[in-house]
Amino acid sequence: MTLRGRKKGETVPKGVVFRLPIYFRYLTELQSQGVERISSAQLGEALDFTAAQIRSDLSYFGSFGQQGYGYNVTTLLGQVRNILGMSRDYAMVLIGAGNLGKAIGSYDWFRAQGFEIKAIFDIDPHLVGNFHGGCTIRPTSELGTYLEENPTDIGIIATPKDASQEMCDLLVQGGVRSIWNFSPTHLNVPASVIVEDMHLTDSLLRLAFRLHERSLKKQ
Amino acid sequence: MTLRGRKKGETVPKGVVFRLPIYFRYLTELQSQGVERISSAQLGEALDFTAAQIRSDLSYFGSFGQQGYGYNVTTLLGQVRNILGMSRDYAMVLIGAGNLGKAIGSYDWFRAQGFEIKAIFDIDPHLVGNFHGGCTIRPTSELGTYLEENPTDIGIIATPKDASQEMCDLLVQGGVRSIWNFSPTHLNVPASVIVEDMHLTDSLLRLAFRLHERSLKKQ
């Protein structure tokens, strides 16, 4: 039903997937501010997209607006939540309890939205046993057994790059079907497994490139 | 010179900017492994791109390969470094010394590549004065004065979302021309300022969407 207006089997364009979370984020903010209605033009203005693009993106999943009125914020937010698959909970494990792992583990927003870190693993014996974000840190040697007993939706990899492929393989072997990868390397997985990369280093280099490009143009 | 083969004024396609850091990362790895040469087909195989795309991306900036041979890893890595603007140093300030800020501040790779965090700011008096990553944490009230005295290339925002626009404005006012944004909100900046977003929440929602999409198709 969230697929109204969409031919079955068709894949959602990359750009749409990219923008949906941005809509979700802004609609959440509007709702908390008590805003009742919004037009595609206003949404576009606030988020630096064209109004046509926003209407086109949304109409991919159905007709959520009303001519002459725009969109009801609460209704649209609910629809976007559904489309994004946020109407259920997700069980996650976090691998790597270093600085980045700790930062991810203490992000309260995830839990509030139904993304729950059920267990944390680290290879460092000094960290194992420590308590963090409601979990005792376990040794990575226990990851395989843990996954056998606890079905897990998402594996978060926040290890140094030398360990990440090995951890990834353990996750895949343990039946985890999606990986959120913070380690600065490309992971090899079977086609059935989804990888979402969060490469800090790549992002900073993109920034450097654009900065450098501008300074070239100025001359 | 890094613009050979490119019409002046033409902007680099978004996809190329996205992939250049990935090439850089993999070429660095190859070089550290002592690999001397690589073909576009091998690069594509390792990184899940087509060979044609890699050749097309690179030829955008010049001719770095040789027919019948491929690319020399060291030479190509040097060229990509230049293209990305990594042949100079960048002065950065970090705003927000919470979990995420600490993780960013302790990432040694940045400094090794010439991206140096020169100062860290936080609004919390309990954190001010603490030592982290070679810097004493300063109160955000001193940010304006600091920027006047210390030209800064990149401002890193790792504050909660309620503070980020205000911090962004201070950075822009202080002459900072690019912002690396970790706070989960859209920043409004003049067209002359570059924003590179690192939205953890958006990334996780994209992953959830793809996972949800697959489970729909299975039925």
Added chain:
DNA sequence: TAGATTGTTAATCGATTAACAATC
């Protein structure tokens, strides 16, 4: 009703790919 704004179509724009001549 008059004004506003949607959802959709067709036109445009941009990015990817397949193919191959050039050449190391």
Added chain:
DNA sequence: TAGATTGTTAATCGATTAACAATC
């Protein structure tokens, strides 16, 4: 030389936008 692989072109594919009939 024979084999391999580049850089580039033309063809294809996909995404964005402008325009507008439909309608609240």
